[in-house]
Amino acid sequence: MTPDPAPAAAPAAADATDPLLVVDGLSVSFATEEGIVQAVGDVSFTVGRGEIVAIVGESGSGKSVTAMTLMGLTRSPNARFGGTAQLGGHELVGASADELRRVRGAEIAMVFQDPMTSLDPVYRIGDQIVEQILAHEKIPKAAALDRAVALMERVGIPHARERLRSYPHEFSGGMRQRVMIAMALSCSPQLLIADEPTTALDVTVQAQILEQLRTLRDETGAGVILVTHDLGVVADIADRILVMYGGRIVEQGTLDELFYDPQHPYTWGLLGSIPRLDGPLGVRLPAIPGTPPSLLNTPAGCHFRPRCPEAFDRCGEMPPLVARSPGSPGHCDRCWLEPATKRAQRETDGRIGLRTEGTVIA
Amino acid sequence: MGRFVVNRLASVVAVLFAISVLTFLIFQAIPNGDPALRLAGRLATPQQVQDVREQWGFDKPIYEQYGKTMKLILTGKVTSYTQQLNVLDEVRADAPATISLVTGAAVIWLGFGIVFGLLSAISAGRWLDRFLTVLALVGVSTPVFLLGAVMLYYLGYKWHLFPLGGYVKLTDDPWGWFTHLIMPWTALSVLFIGVYSRVLRSTVLDTLGEDYVRAARAKGLTERRVLVKHVLRNSMIPIISLFGLDFAAAIGGGAILTESVFNLHGIGQYAAESISRLDVPPILVITMLGAFAVVILSAVVDVVYALLDPRIRL
Numbered sequence: 001m002t003p004d005p006a007p008a009a010a011p012a013a014a015d016a017t018d019p020l021l022v023v024d025g026l027s028v029s030f031a032t033e034e035g036i037v038q039a040v041g042d043v044s045f046t047v048g049r050g051e052i053v054a055i056v057g058e059s060g061s062g063k064s065v066t067a068m069t070l071m072g073l074t075r076s077p078n079a080r081f082g083g084t085a086q087l088g089g090h091e092l093v094g095a096s097a098d099e100l101r102r103v104r105g106a107e108i109a110m111v112f113q114d115p116m117t118s119l120d121p122v123y124r125i126g127d128q129i130v131e132q133i134l135a136h137e138k139i140p141k142a143a144a145l146d147r148a149v150a151l152m153e154r155v156g157i158p159h160a161r162e163r164l165r166s167y168p169h170e171f172s173g174g175m176r177q178r179v180m181i182a183m184a185l186s187c188s189p190q191l192l193i194a195d196e197p198t199t200a201l202d203v204t205v206q207a208q209i210l211e212q213l214r215t216l217r218d219e220t221g222a223g224v225i226l227v228t229h230d231l232g233v234v235a236d237i238a239d240r241i242l243v244m245y246g247g248r249i250v251e252q253g254t255l256d257e258l259f260y261d262p263q264h265p266y267t268w269g270l271l272g273s274i275p276r277l278d279g280p281l282g283v284r285l286p287a288i289p290g291t292p293p294s295l296l297n298t299p300a301g302c303h304f305r306p307r308c309p310e311a312f313d314r315c316g317e318m319p320p321l322v323a324r325s326p327g328s329p330g331h332c333d334r335c336w337l338e339p340a341t342k343r344a345q346r347e348t349d350g351r352i353g354l355r356t357e358g359t360v361i362a
Numbered sequence: 363m364g365r366f367v368v369n370r371l372a373s374v375v376a377v378l379f380a381i382s383v384l385t386f387l388i389f390q391a392i393p394n395g396d397p398a399l400r401l402a403g404r405l406a407t408p409q410q411v412q413d414v415r416e417q418w419g420f421d422k423p424i425y426e427q428y429g430k431t432m433k434l435i436l437t438g439k440v441t442s443y444t445q446q447l448n449v450l451d452e453v454r455a456d457a458p459a460t461i462s463l464v465t466g467a468a469v470i471w472l473g474f475g476i477v478f479g480l481l482s483a484i485s486a487g488r489w490l491d492r493f494l495t496v497l498a499l500v501g502v503s504t505p506v507f508l509l510g511a512v513m514l515y516y517l518g519y520k521w522h523l524f525p526l527g528g529y530v531k532l533t534d535d536p537w538g539w540f541t542h543l544i545m546p547w548t549a550l551s552v553l554f555i556g557v558y559s560r561v562l563r564s565t566v567l568d569t570l571g572e573d574y575v576r577a578a579r580a581k582g583l584t585e586r587r588v589l590v591k592h593v594l595r596n597s598m599i600p601i602i603s604l605f606g607l608d609f610a611a612a613i614g615g616g617a618i619l620t621e622s623v624f625n626l627h628g629i630g631q632y633a634a635e636s637i638s639r640l641d642v643p644p645i646l647v648i649t650m651l652g653a654f655a656v657v658i659l660s661a662v663v664d665v666v667y668a669l670l671d672p673r674i675r676l
Contacts (some may be wrong), residue, residue: 131591
């Protein structure tokens with residue numbers, strides 16, 4: 001694994017010299033009855049202060065496991081971890097349960113995918129926010145409540161003081177996600193992990209929540225990891241993107257690099273499958289043929305090879321994640337194709353996409 | 363809330379009516395169930411039997427007999443066929459023993475059931491869980507009469523640790539009340555501890571997979587707080603409904619075996635004796651009492667539900 005050269009190129013990490021989070025060679029595997037599932041392998045990336053890094057991939061790509069592992073939420077007797085993740089002075093992967101508990105909620109906070117089920121139904125909203133504050137700070141309960149009111153107002157919940165006394169079921173989905181964000185911010189974390197924060201919400205509410213996340217990033221200077229499968233979300237707010245496939249990062253770069261100069265055929269496929277308003281009508285939406293790989297006993301070589309129309313002999317060997325173009329050292333990918341070949345092959349019908357003709361659908 | 367009370371009162375009336383009719387009919391249908399024969403005595407002539415039958419009204423149509431019996435029950439004047447004693451007085455005299463037995467056992471079974479269930483769930487698959495599972499299965503499958511007899515023989519008769527059955531009033535001798543009840547409490551609660559710990563284990567395991575538990579961990583709460591405040595609280599609902607029904611049934615004479623083995627002279631033992639004599643009025647009264655307790659306690663359970671879970675409105 002080549003060391004990740006990305007930090008220097010992180011555009012939004014304006015004044016920060018040291019990245020906030022440095023993940024190096026992270027791997028996560030689970031022992032199951034069928035065998036070892038290698039959910040995440042050799043994942044390295046950094047998040048700068050005030051930077052929004054999106055992890056994009058389809059279901060089973062390892063994006064959520066990566067995010068959860070940073071919080072220690074994937075720990076279980078059958079899980080094995082490798083690599084390191086440094087946040088400030090804290091090592092996260094190897095931390096003891098108690099060290100991790102102190103970091104969780106205080107240094108790193110998480111906003112989950114489904115706000116409808118992520119709040120405990122039997123406690124009042126205010127008590128749940130206060131509970132987190134008091135878990136990390138020795139302050140009077142009244143002070144914690146005042147802070148909860150301020151947080152609720154900040155995320156745009158009207159009548160915050162009265163609404164603290166409401167139960168989760170008395171809130172709409174969008175409001176609950178605001179509560180989750182308020183809770184995540186309650187101890188001023190340095191890093192906010194949002195795991196598909198808008199997936200369960202209406203489109204109009206999605207935009208509001210994303211706007212909220214961006215505003216908070218601007219105000220607090222926290223780093224944000226945004227886990228999503230929705231490239232529309234990414235295009236809205238991400239500074240940098242990691243594309244994951246089969247438990248590995250297959251391409252990473254800035255928003256512009258990924259959207260206008262994608263290097264990995266999987267990224268082409270993702271971009272090609274976004275519906276476009278200016279596209280021809282009555283044409284089937286392109287899809288990447290085949291299904292995502294099973295992470296159980298994955299064969300050697302590029303994980304995308306079985307679905308890749310461009311695959312050739314060399315793909316039996318795992319390509320390293322390296323920068324291929326001297327002009328953009330932060331733009332790395334795992335593909336053996338020559339940059340010139342990539343540029344030629346990714347154009348289909350005048351736009352970026354994955355060629356589908358001639359591909360056997362497995 | 364008002365509608366809730368009215369609904370529950372209506373269901374008390376409906377359930378009591380249904381259960382009393384059924385009980386009454388069952389004892390009409392039982393072979394050799396003619397009460398006149400037993401009331402007249404062993405050596406009675408057919409004429410004497412006929413006299414008794416007319417005197418007690420057993421020759422009237424069933425609905426008239428039912429009406430008469432129910433009237434006696436509701437006015438508190440009902441007497442048993444065999445002993446000719448006022449049934450309600452008997453039940454009242456037996457109630458303290460039953461209430462002491464069931465309340466004490468309930469505290470024990472709820473406490474141990476919750477502790478064992480929670481321990482079992484958080485150590486799922488490991489040796490502690492397996493040990494508690496075996497223990498629960500042994501508890502569930504050990505009959506009260508066997509456990510009671512074994513305890514009486516070893517702890518009472520051979521080693522003289524506890525008295526050999528009987529009931530002492532709490533007001534007369536609190537220590538005696540306690541020592542006399544330790545073995546019955548244990549015998550009655552063992553089965554329930556087994557059942558409750560298994561039920562709680564599975565609901566706790568379900569709750570542990572909930573998103574809000576993961577979110578609670580992500581907040582940086584201690585594992586203990588996550589378990590007690592979030593997991594246990596949300597896992598108590600099935601336990602509460604089980605508990606309401608089991609407690610009501612045991613209060614209403616359901617602890618027949620325990621009361622009989624330890625000779626506590628409780629309501630259950632009274633019911634058992636009345637059944638062996640085919641004595642309908644006490645059976646009817648005790649059955650109705652049990653049904654009444656179940657309906658009332660299930661209303662209490664609903665109130666507790668609403669307190670445990672704010673999404674439920676009465």
